[in-house]
Amino acid sequence: MRILDKISFKEQTFKLREDAILDAAHRLLAQKGFDLMTMDEVAADVGIAKPSLYKHFVSKEQLVGAAMIRLIEGALDFVDQLPPAESPLAKMKLVLGWALRVRLGGGLPYLPATSPQVREMLTKNMGYVTKVLKLNDLLSDIVALGKKAGELRSDLPDEVILFSFYARSCDPAVDYLRLYSALDNETIIAHMITGCFDGLAGAPKVTVAGSR
Amino acid sequence: MRILDKISFKEQTFKLREDAILDAAHRLLAQKGFDLMTMDEVAADVGIAKPSLYKHFVSKEQLVGAAMIRLIEGALDFVDQLPPAESPLAKMKLVLGWALRVRLGGGLPYLPATSPQVREMLTKNMGYVTKVLKLNDLLSDIVALGKKAGELRSDLPDEVILFSFYARSCDPAVDYLRLYSALDNETIIAHMITGCFDGLAGAPKVTVAGSR
DNA sequence: GTCTATAAGGAGATAGAC
DNA sequence: GTCTATCTCCTTATAGAC
Numbered sequence: 001m002r003i004l005d006k007i008s009f010k011e012q013t014f015k016l017r018e019d020a021i022l023d024a025a026h027r028l029l030a031q032k033g034f035d036l037m038t039m040d041e042v043a044a045d046v047g048i049a050k051p052s053l054y055k056h057f058v059s060k061e062q063l064v065g066a067a068m069i070r071l072i073e074g075a076l077d078f079v080d081q082l083p084p085a086e087s088p089l090a091k092m093k094l095v096l097g098w099a100l101r102v103r104l105g106g107g108l109p110y111l112p113a114t115s116p117q118v119r120e121m122l123t124k125n126m127g128y129v130t131k132v133l134k135l136n137d138l139l140s141d142i143v144a145l146g147k148k149a150g151e152l153r154s155d156l157p158d159e160v161i162l163f164s165f166y167a168r169s170c171d172p173a174v175d176y177l178r179l180y181s182a183l184d185n186e187t188i189i190a191h192m193i194t195g196c197f198d199g200l201a202g203a204p205k206v207t208v209a210g211s212r
Numbered sequence: 213m214r215i216l217d218k219i220s221f222k223e224q225t226f227k228l229r230e231d232a233i234l235d236a237a238h239r240l241l242a243q244k245g246f247d248l249m250t251m252d253e254v255a256a257d258v259g260i261a262k263p264s265l266y267k268h269f270v271s272k273e274q275l276v277g278a279a280m281i282r283l284i285e286g287a288l289d290f291v292d293q294l295p296p297a298e299s300p301l302a303k304m305k306l307v308l309g310w311a312l313r314v315r316l317g318g319g320l321p322y323l324p325a326t327s328p329q330v331r332e333m334l335t336k337n338m339g340y341v342t343k344v345l346k347l348n349d350l351l352s353d354i355v356a357l358g359k360k361a362g363e364l365r366s367d368l369p370d371e372v373i374l375f376s377f378y379a380r381s382c383d384p385a386v387d388y389l390r391l392y393s394a395l396d397n398e399t400i401i402a403h404m405i406t407g408c409f410d411g412l413a414g415a416p417k418v419t420v421a422g423s424r
Numbered sequence: 425g426t427c428t429a430t431a432a433g434g435a436g437a438t439a440g441a442c
Numbered sequence: 443g444t445c446t447a448t449c450t451c452c453t454t455a456t457a458g459a460c
Binding site: 033155163172177195 | 245247362366369373376379383388403407409417
Binding site: 425426427428429430431432433434435436437438439440441442 | 443444445446447448449450451452453454455456457458459460
């Protein structure tokens with residue numbers, strides 16, 4: 001029994017360290033992107049040596065893939081726990097607000113792959129692709145319901161709405177507003193949400209921003 | 213006189229080669245991004261040796277800066293030659309349509325700097341910053357006129373409209389639609405323009421897309 | 425001004441002691 | 443499992459012949 005406890009303890013610390021590695025990778029990825037994030041930095045950030053890092057993840061690509069999978073899992077959880085009573089449009093605003101808060105808190109956009117190389121790398125990662133497709137299915141359903149309810153524009157193809165929605169979660173305008181404007185985070189989020197769904201043109205719109 | 217002609221000829225070929233280098237850099241930047249574009253590739257693409265490249269541009273950063281400056285100059289030209297009779301909103305749609313066509317033709321978004329490192333590099337390049345500020349002034353004027361005319365939402369700060377507008381010119385949704393949808397380029401552009409200004413929510417909108 | 429050949433340094437990945 | 447020290451490859455940049 002003592003032996004089992006010891007193994008379990010080892011496993012626990014192993015898991016804890018793995019989480020710490022993923023946390024560090026997540027933050028560094030958000031800060032510097034894939035190319036500029038070095039394995040040396042990740043190891044230094046966690047406080048371990050680089051070879052120890054490679055005991056957990058066999059390559060940089062595997063490490064980044066694991067970090068991205070954890071991110072998508074978070075998005076899946078959030079979508080799963082959306083209040084069923086909300087309308088499709090309100091749900092989408094909640095999801096976008098959540099994703100933007102993650103980013104403004106120093107995290108990654110939950111569907112980045114903005115660089116061709118990273119996109120290709122991730123599309124080869126079956127675990128990642130599976131989860132992304134799952135998330136995409138959930139959001140596709142919401143879009144379909146929103147169109148049927150007249151809340152989303154039926155003249156736009158589903159894919160245009162979906163990809164534009166994803167793109168808003170990693171919109172560079174957010175970075176620029178954070179850097180060069182005096183607006184606080186929640187104001188930025190509210191503007192981005194209304195800008196996404198109501199557009200930039202026309203008369204002032206009254207919009208319910210995604211609640212925390 | 214013959215000597216002068218010879219000098220002039222040399223200068224002409226020098227200028228031609230420089231343009232060829234910038235063309236190659238532009239295309240490779242669009243394809244692979246700053247980090248993955250190597251000076252070897254640029255030289256090979258132009259058909260010259262790497263040291264010759266360094267006779268034209270003292271560093272990779274200078275080369276990319278020059279390419280970006282040429283890009284912004286193109287945008288300034290386009291904005292300068294907008295039909296004065298058009299409304300502010302129509303002008304913005306024309307500019308966005310133009311920028312998206314450049315990208316779908318294999319070029320760069322005319323205001324990228326999506327990666328922190330590249331952004332920092334460019335903000336240190338005074339020639340670049342000067343031109344960007346010039347472009348920003350022109351567009352700010354258009355935005356102000358658009359708000360006054362009731363064509364743009366007066367409840368959104370100018371900076372939100374401007375940055376969102378810039379961001380649409382490098383929207384990753386365009387890449388995803390090109391890769392994963394069956395839509396042709398002009399349809400993608402039309403959808404992106406109406407999505408930007410009219411939003412994703414609500415009833416179908418009738419929009420005049422930017423004309424070629 | 426252009427080339428061949430090479431320096432200098434960084435980053436992913438690993439060997440081998442403990 | 444973790445560390446120190448090292449390998450190897452790639453990329454920016456340059457020296458020196460022509």
